[in-house]
Amino acid sequence: MKSQIQDVTNRIIERSKATRQAYLSKIDNARKQGPHRGTLSCGNLAHGFAACGVEGKKDLRSMTKANVAIVSSYNDMLSAHQPYETYPALIKQAVAEVGSVAQFAGGVPAMCDGVTQGNAGMDLSLMSRDVIAMSTAIGLSHNMFDASLALGICDKIVPGLLIGSLSFGHLPTVFVPAGPMPSGLPNKEKARVRQEYAEGKVGRDALLEAESQSYHSAGTCTFYGTANSNQLVVEMMGLHLPGSSFVNPGTPLRDALTKAAAVQATRLTDLGDNYTPIGHIVDAKSIVNGLVGLLATGGSTNHTMHLIAVARAAGYIVNWDDFSDLSDAVPLLTRIYPNGSADINHFVAAGGMSLLFKELLDNGCLHNDVKTVCGDGLERYMGEPKLIDGELDWVQGISKSLDSEVLSTYAAPFKPNGGLSVLSGNLGRAVIKTSALPTPECHIKAPAVVFEDQFELDDAFNSGELDKDCIVVVRFQGPSAIGMPELHRLTPPLGVLQDKGFKVALVTDGRMSGASGKVPAAIHVAPEAYKGGLLAKVQQGDLIELNTATGELVLHVPEDELAQREAVVPSLEKHEVGMGREMFGNMRASLTSAEEGACALFEPLEKSE
Known part of the structure; x- marks a missing residue:
């Protein structure tokens, strides 16, 4: 194990001693209550299996057969989640064939940033993660289940399912992907x-x-945004079956993996001798493995919030310094759009997850002394799932990339680090994704052009006001202000300015997308403008400096002048009413900072170490 990675792991463990112990005590107490159906009254239990068939009722009466909960994000408007329509029937059949029962425990909402991008619904996007977590908990709250299957793919859905599942950390949980759509128009085009x-x-x-x-068929979008980052991270954490993340939907192999995941969940319950709850799988080492996988592939910046919230749900305190130090220790091994022109299917064809695991394991970048849904260690994850004579099996993965322009080696990486940096200065703290930038380092010092709303930028761009070296500030986009929408719609106009030869960058307390690309973007600025961050005092023409080499994010205005300035606080009413946003006022008010996960489910930390 590389010393830098071990050091980060050790400090997460040390920092989290009290919170992790409290979490383990909570889930151990839940386990001690025994198979929960046995604690239910006859009336409660009869309600729980009233809709089951004769055999299902008999099995659930016996208390010796596993009952597996299905929690799904199915809807048929969104391509990534449409394949889940047929999963419950497949799962129930597979579980019945091994003598157990599966019940559909509940559905969770699944909204798409690709649909809501630049529209009012995007203001609900980040908060939907916490709603999904709570919905998961409601689905599991009937005390009927011995294990669960979590069916989710995209942006906030998987982190929400993870947080909710970890609240039932005494239950074994297997995550079940649906896979990416086949390749369509190249992302570069x-x-x-x-x-x-x-x-x-x-x-x-x-x-x-x-x-x-x-975006042409059922399945996940093929670029390497938050959705595909979710799948990679969950597999790195040992919560998927090996090699199952990126198998296309509607294929025999995809169906076989779904059935196998269902059967595997029955093998992990407390009814047998291989009890493996999710709360024991998700520990500090598995969390670090997930972070390493994310950074080694240039994954989504959204996880600088999501994985912090997930870790907190398991009793761990993770911060941006952990991300930054791990990024310095892990080389960039993939070029997948927006960090290159290839898509996720090209990554699979080059060697995919099995080869990525091999490169990282062989070079001391992953903890191998971890639990997974398939047992101890990560060796199984160097295998590839195949259908052989109609039967699912895993064969040894390839040892050398079939396309070194997409998936490289530890010895010859695309970049020496993972391309995620933390910036600090009088403007606060921010993260910046450098893996997709044209140059390894970015240093811009330019006058600010300030916007209180992302939609104001269009007029300025069209009028030519931005045809100059500048740092675009888009503020009051943070969690407590308007729910922290993604600002990915800003990328094309800023990219045009960049191509004209101007030095441009973005500074915002909002989010960019998992598909953040070639424009330098200091995002998630904390403290946000709405909570008193200095961003609220920036004026047109102020010099701002962004330097990834030194880690600086500085407003070059004398302190005495800043002390005399009044913070600008615009009316946010148009972002707080309509499209259901009025119902989320209490949640917005209770969201923590971006570095604490922008989460309404946990109390803010008194001090972020």
Whole structure:
């Protein structure tokens, strides 16, 4: 194990002693209550299996057969979640064949940032994660279950399912993916058309056609955004079956993996001798493994919040310094859009997860002394799932990349680090993703152009006001202000300015996307402007310096002048009413800072170490 990675792991363990012990005590107490159906009254139990068939009722009466909960994010509007429509029947059949029962415990909402991007619904996006966590808990709250299966793919859905499942940490839980859609229009071509549309060179018809060719069928979007980052991280943490993350939907192999995941859940319950609850799998080492996998592949910046919240749900305190130090210790091994032109299917074809595990394990970047849903250690994850004579088996993965432009080696990485940095200065703390930038380091010192709303930027861009070296500040986008929407719609116009030769960057207390690309973006600035952050005092023309080499994010205005300035606090009413947003006022008010996970489910830490 590389010393830097071990050091980060050790300090997370040390920092979290009290909170982790409290968590373990909670889930151990839940286990001691025994198989929960046995604690239910006859009336309670009769309600719980009233809709089951004769055999199901008999099995659930016996208290010796496992009952597996299905918690699903199925809906048929969103391509990533549409395949889940058929999963419950497959799961119930597979579980019945091994003498147990599966019940659909509950559904969770699944919204898509790709649909809501730049629209009012995006203001609910981040908060939906906590709603999903609570919905998961409600689904599992009937005390009927010995294990659970979590069916989720995209942005907030998987972190929400993880947080909710960890609240029932005494239950074994297997995560069940649905896989990416086949490759469509290359991501590089899609980005080109988007930028041409921003420049007015093509019309809406051309843009819609390009988008439709890219997002063209059931399955996850093929770029390496938050959805595919979710799948990779969950497999790195040992919560997926090996190699199951990126198998396309609607294939025999996908169905076989779904059935195998269901059967595996029955093997991990407290009814047998292989009890493996999710609260024991998700420990400091598995969390660090997830972070390493994310950083080694240039994954989504959204996880600088999501994984902090997930860790907190398991009793661990993780912060941005942990991300930054791990990034320095882990080389960038993949080039998947937006960090390159390849998509997730090309990554699979080059060697995929099995080869990634091998490279990281062989070079001391992953903890191997961990529990997974498949047993102890990560060796099984160097195998690839195959159907052989109609039967699912795992074969040894390849030892050398089939496309070194997509998946490289530890000895010859694309970059020596994971491309995620923490910036600090009088403006606060922020994260910046450098893995997709044209140069390894970024240093910009330029006058600020300030916006209180992302939609104001369009007029400034169209009028030519931004045709200069500048640092665009978009503030009052943070968790407590308006729910921290993604600002990915800003990428095309800023990219146009960059291509014209101007030095541009973005500084915001909002989010960019998991698909953050070539424009330097200091995001998640904390403290946010709405909570008294200095960002609220920035004025047009102020010099701001962003330097990834030194880790600085500095507003170059004398302190005495800043002390005399009044913070600008605009009306946010139009972001707080309509599209259901008025119902989330209490949640917005209770969200923690971005570095504490932007989460409403936990008390803020008195001090973030």
